[in-house]
Amino acid sequence: MSTVIGNNKPKSNNKLIGTSLVIGGVVIAAMMIFGILMLLAQGGVISVSDAMFYQFLTIHGTGMIGAAALAAAGVMWYFLSRYVNLSRKVFIWFLALVLIGVVMVVVGVFSFKFASAWTFLYPLPAISASAWGTIGALLYLIGMLILGTGFLLLYIDTGRAIIKTYGSLGKGLGWDVISGKKRLEDAPPKVVVASTMVTIVNTSALIAGATVLIMNIINVINPSFTFDPLLAKNLTYAFGHIFANAIIYMAVIVVYELLPKYANRKWAVTKLFLVAWTMSTVFTLLIYTHHMLMDFAMPKWMLIMGQALSYANGLPVLVVTAYGALQVVHKSGIKWDMASGLAFLSMFGWTVGVVPAIVDATIVVNHVMHNTKWVPGHFHMYMGLGAVVMLFSFMYYLAKIDSNVKESKLDKIAFWCYALAIFSVSAQFLVSGALSTPRRWAIHYPGWMTPAVFGAIAGVFLVIATSIFIIHFVRYMKNRGTLGSDMNEQETA
Numbered sequence: 001m002s003t004v005i006g007n008n009k010p011k012s013n014n015k016l017i018g019t020s021l022v023i024g025g026v027v028i029a030a031m032m033i034f035g036i037l038m039l040l041a042q043g044g045v046i047s048v049s050d051a052m053f054y055q056f057l058t059i060h061g062t063g064m065i066g067a068a069a070l071a072a073a074g075v076m077w078y079f080l081s082r083y084v085n086l087s088r089k090v091f092i093w094f095l096a097l098v099l100i101g102v103v104m105v106v107v108g109v110f111s112f113k114f115a116s117a118w119t120f121l122y123p124l125p126a127i128s129a130s131a132w133g134t135i136g137a138l139l140y141l142i143g144m145l146i147l148g149t150g151f152l153l154l155y156i157d158t159g160r161a162i163i164k165t166y167g168s169l170g171k172g173l174g175w176d177v178i179s180g181k182k183r184l185e186d187a188p189p190k191v192v193v194a195s196t197m198v199t200i201v202n203t204s205a206l207i208a209g210a211t212v213l214i215m216n217i218i219n220v221i222n223p224s225f226t227f228d229p230l231l232a233k234n235l236t237y238a239f240g241h242i243f244a245n246a247i248i249y250m251a252v253i254v255v256y257e258l259l260p261k262y263a264n265r266k267w268a269v270t271k272l273f274l275v276a277w278t279m280s281t282v283f284t285l286l287i288y289t290h291h292m293l294m295d296f297a298m299p300k301w302m303l304i305m306g307q308a309l310s311y312a313n314g315l316p317v318l319v320v321t322a323y324g325a326l327q328v329v330h331k332s333g334i335k336w337d338m339a340s341g342l343a344f345l346s347m348f349g350w351t352v353g354v355v356p357a358i359v360d361a362t363i364v365v366n367h368v369m370h371n372t373k374w375v376p377g378h379f380h381m382y383m384g385l386g387a388v389v390m391l392f393s394f395m396y397y398l399a400k401i402d403s404n405v406k407e408s409k410l411d412k413i414a415f416w417c418y419a420l421a422i423f424s425v426s427a428q429f430l431v432s433g434a435l436s437t438p439r440r441w442a443i444h445y446p447g448w449m450t451p452a453v454f455g456a457i458a459g460v461f462l463v464i465a466t467s468i469f470i471i472h473f474v475r476y477m478k479n480r481g482t483l484g485s486d487m488n489e490q491e492t493a
């Protein structure tokens with residue numbers, strides 16, 4: 001009963017979900033181009049004005065996180081809607097609000113030169129030394145608020161639906177099973193556990209984000225209204241850290257659903273699995289303080305907690321997921337294709353990408369490394385080779401089960417091209433970090449330039465591979481519903 005995959009309403013929603021993935025995918029590819037331009041500028045190959053560089057940085061950071069979150073929300077919605085009753089209307093509102101927000105952000109950045117980076121750290125939006133004006137700041141901040149409202153609506157709906165079906169969010173995380181009140185066989189499915197976690201953490205993140213956005217907006221309109229910058233930074237990173245992190249917790253659902261089907265094996269929920277997700281729920285909420293390790297005014301206990309829990313944060317879920325994935329796949333005679341290959345690759349990327357993050361979460365190392373390119377090194381690895389790869393895996397999966405669009409040799413080449421290229425882009429950042437190259441600097445000394453140029457070249461291959469993935473998915477969207485494999489209707493053994 002717990003693994004009903006083909007239910008009564010799957011295909012009618014595919015267009016809607018596909019739309020979120022097409023928009024997400026196209027924006028990710030477009031943002032890669034800004035990434036390449038930044039590396040070319042830092043590498044001294046092209047000349048970009050400083051103001052322009054920071055506009056690129058702002059749109060790249062905002063766009064990547066926003067687009068990946070949008071597509072990941074589509075993945076979560078697709079699978080979650082098989083177990084609980086989600087509202088289509090809310091999903092349409094979500095898409096519409098996100099689109100409006102994106103347009104406002106793009107206009108604010110490019111027409112009105114807003115360039116505070118995606119962290120919009122108070123009081124920068126209002127105090128820009130005339131780099132940008134009130135209108136640019138308002139377009140960006142209000143655009144982000146609208147976009148965030150779209151996401152908040154979505155999570156209110158997923159929360160409502162989970163509570164309705166399972167009784168409470170705690171039960172969605174399987175607490176009654178952990179405490180022994182309910183049998184393990186009746187535990188909520190993995191999709192529901194992950195979705196509950198994301199609903200909890202992202203609702204909190206979005207409320208923190210809305211609060212600090214509104215305070216910034218008032219401050220931009222009326223600079224005599226001020227507030228505590230340390231509070232603002234706490235709220236900003238509570239929002240940014242959690243929201244960015246939650247992307248992978250939404251996207252990983254595709255791995256949970258897809259690998260057992262392909263391997264024709266069961267991937268059962270265990271108590272350890274439930275405990276791990278609960279631990280990561282709590283830790284994800286608390287550890288944003290690792291962004292404050294340089295803020296001496298922070299209470300010391302918060303920083304120590306930030307460090308200690310950062311070690312522990314992603315690990316429980318990563319370990320149960322990576323280990324579970326290996327168990328499901330090992331000697332199963334699994335059929336490898338683009339979807340299962342990408343799902344497996346993403347597990348590798350996630351695991352490898354966490355290592356430099358853990359290194360950086362160490363206070364001693366952090367004092368040296370935090371403002372170097374080491375940091376983009378770790379998150380490009382775990383986002384680019386982890387989370388985003390899960391999104392592409394889902395695209396190929398959906399195309400396979402809902403159309404007759406076939407995978408070609410070109411897709412396979414794109415797979416290897418993508419893996420190598422994103423690995424190179426990330427490694428280039430890590431090397432720069434090890435050379436003490438500061439992050440977010442428009443201009444580099446000659447000694448810092450070589451890795452940047454190397455990264456830009458790798459980036460071009462990444463854009464090509466990504467485009468091939470997206471073209472495949474767009475072809476699917478045009479041929480939707482043509483009978484493909486009947487996997488959709490199969491139940492796992």
Ligand code: HEM
Nearest residue numbers: 032035036038039061064117118383384439440441459462
């Ligand atoms: C072709 C691929 C990519 C290239 C060449 C690229 C390049 C860059 C560069 C040069 C920076 C600024 C580094 C600095 O601080 O000096 C950056 C920052 C960033 N990138 Fe990428 N990137 C790529 C893909 C991605 C992907 C796939 C994601 C996430 C889904 C991503 C998310 C970010 C974020 C969040 C920042 C931080 C922005 C900030 O510091 O405000 N990037 N990237």
Ligand SMILES: [Cu+2]
Nearest residue numbers: 241288290291
């Ligand atoms: Cu963080």
